[in-house]
Each structure stands twice: as structure tokens, then as C-alpha cells.
């Protein structure tokens with residue numbers, strides 16, 4: 001049995017563009033195409049879609065220099081650490097599309113921490129552990145615009161179902177690039193924002209007016225435009241010491257009526273929808289590789305100090321809370337996410353090295369939202385082969 005279903009939206013249409021300057025597809029195809037048995041590789045897919053194969057197959061020359069000779073003497077050690085991007089590569093700063101960030105050490109954060117795994121040998125394949133994970137899906141859209149539209153539609157559908165069922169919809173937001181997609185729902189008939197309760201999976205410990213604040217991003221993209229009652233926007237408090245902010249947020253969640261935020265058998269909150277971004281190092285929320293927060297099982301909300309991605313102080317929901325959600329969307333679109341998407345979906349990391357691999361809802365469902373650019377390194381056509389790719393046994 002295959003542990004992970006793969007669905008392509010719209011990618012079999014002729015000449016779906018992925019380059020800027022060509023009009024992007026905005027509507028997802030309604031039909032679903034299973035990867036199994038169609039024999040198409042990502043390269044085939046790219047050809048079908050008019051993508052430049054050389055770019056798709058080439059190593060990401062913008063990530064790493066061709067050889068250490070390109071670097072000055074003082075930067076050579078960075079090259080030997082193959083997971084690190086030399087700062088000299090982008091004198092004007094790391095392109096935001098890479099989602100890169102400087103660590104307190106002054107180095108640029110690793111694209112992924114498991115790159116060495118399997119080098120020179122057979123990589124260990126990442127598998128979602130249980131066989132009965134029919135609820136885990138990878139959705140690949142023909143363009144970022146189509147993926148954003150797909151995400152908006154997904155949220156709209158969950159919202160409608162939840163409101164019909166119990167008169168409320170609970171949505172947990174991340175910061176970053178996915179917020180704009182949800183903003184598209186403003187003005188959509190059929191979205192009853194008055195029943196929405198919005199939460200934050202993580203926040204940076206800065207004032208809400210600060211450009212680093214996830215609340216600010218959500219406010220600009222959605223909250224200021226949609227008629228969600230302010231008391232139903234459950235923000236992580238600003239201007240508190242980080243540990244207090246975490247405790248205060250857990251308190252906010254605990255105090256909510258169970259008709260709004262039900263609990264599961266373990267007493268954990270069941271959010272209707274949780275939208276997670278994917279950092280270039282494999283982080284989700286503010287759960288960073290190899291940090292103690294990943295292992296925390298006794299708190300709903302955790303403080304983070306010395307975050308490898310600035311700002312250093314953050315507040316994050318814990319993995320048990322994330323994994324109790326009914327629907328989780330892991331959103332990673334654009335070429336800058338291609339490498340980490342491949343690592344997370346196909347290469348088994350050391351425990352804790354890729355937090356995104358630990359997003360495994362216990363009884364809910366997980367959908368990856370990818371576009372053709374972020375999925376370009378995946379060997380999805382092999383996923384159903386237990387010989388080539390023993391994802392499930």
C-alpha cells in the first residue's frame with residue numbers, strides 16, 4: 001500500500017508557464033491525476049509544461065558555487081561545509097525567494113541539514129511511518145498562482161464544513177508567504193468570516209506593528225480586510241517576556257469554549273485547519289532543526305530563545321498541538337523551496353534534523369501544496385515502486 005497519495009492539478013495542460021512574464025494559470029483543474037502508473041517523471045512533466053529542462057535538471061548554481069576556487073581564501077571553510085551557502089554569493093543579500101536567513105554566528109542558515117545523508121551511497125528514503133496514511137497527500141499545481149488559489153479553495157471548503165457542523169471555524173496561520181493566498185478569500189461569497197476564529201502557530205516576540213511580526217503580516221493580508229470579529233482573532237500577546245507570552249497564549253487556548261475549540265482524547269485542541277510554511281532548513285512554525293522544542297510533549301505553546309532565524313525570540317505551538325489538527329496544509333511553493341521539499345519528502349533525516357518530517361497528524365489529514373517549481377527535484381513517479389522507492393512496506 002502506498003503511504004502517500006500524489007495528485008497533480010492542472011499540470012497536464014499544455015504549456016503551463018512557470019517563468020515570470022508568462023501568464024500563470026489561476027484556476028486549478030478539477031480533475032485529479034494519480035502518479036501511479038502514468039510513468040511521467042518530473043522531467044516529462046516539465047517538458048509538457050514548457051519548462052526549461054536545463055534549469056529543472058541543473059544543480060542550483062545559485063545555491064552553491066561550482067568550485068571552491070570561486071571563493072576567496074577566507075571563505076573556503078564554508079565550502080567544505082556543504083550545507084551552507086557562502087555569503088559572498090549574494091553581496092546584496094540573500095534573495096527572499098530562497099527564504100534564507102543569517103544565523104547569530106553570521107553564517108547563512110543551511111538549506112537543509114540532511115544533505116550529507118546518503119552521499120556516495122544509497123540515500124535512506126523518507127517514509128511516513130504508518131501504512132494507513134491515506135489521508136496524506138501531495139498536491140502539485142501548475143503554477144504558484146494556481147497553488148495559492150488551490151490553498152484558498154481548500155480553506156474555504158473546510159470553513160464551510162466546520163461552520164455547518166458546529167457554527168465556528170478555527171484557522172491557525174503561519175507567517176510568511178502563504179498569507180497572501182488566504183487574503184484572496186476576502187469578498188468570496190460563501191465565506192462567513194463572522195464565524196472564523198484565527199490563531200497563530202508561531203509569532204516573533206516583537207510588537208505587532210513590527211515588520212517581523214506574523215500578526216502584522218496576517219493583518220495586512222487578511223484581518224484588516226475581512227469582517228472577523230476582533231475578539232475572535234487570537235493573537236500571541238506582544239510586549240511580554242517570551243516565556244510569559246507562551247504561557248499566556250496557552251491560557252488563551254485553554255479558556256476557549258470547547259464548542260469553538262474541541263479537544264481530542266488526549267485533551268489536545270483540535271483546530272479545523274492549520275497552515276504551515278516550510279523554512280529552507282526544514283523548520284515549520286518556530287520549530288527549528290535539532291532544538292529542544294521539537295521534543296516537547298507537555299506544553300501546548302513553547303518559548304524559543306536564540307532562534308537560528310531572526311528575530312531570536314519566538315513563541316510556537318508544539319508538535320503535539322500541530323499534529324492534533326483536523327487538516328494540515330504544508331505549503332512550499334517556488335523554486336527556492338525545491339531543495340528542501342525534496343529533502344523532506346524523500347530523504348530520511350536524523351531525528352529532529354528536519355522538523356517538517358515530524359508533521360504527521362494523528363487522525364487528521366496532511367496536504368502538501370507544491371507547485372511545479374518546488375516539486376522539480378522529486379521523483380514522484382517512483383513513489384509507487386516498492387523496489388525503487390520503498391516508501392511503504
Ligand SMILES: O=C1O[C@H](COP(=O)(O)O)[C@@H](O)[C@H](O)[C@H]1O
Pocket residue numbers: 099173174175176177178202203204214276277278279280283284285286309
Ligand atoms: O519564520 C518563519 O518562517 C516560516 C516559513 O516562512 P516562508 O515565508 O518561507 O513561507 C513560517 O511558516 C513561520 O511562520 C515563520 O515564523
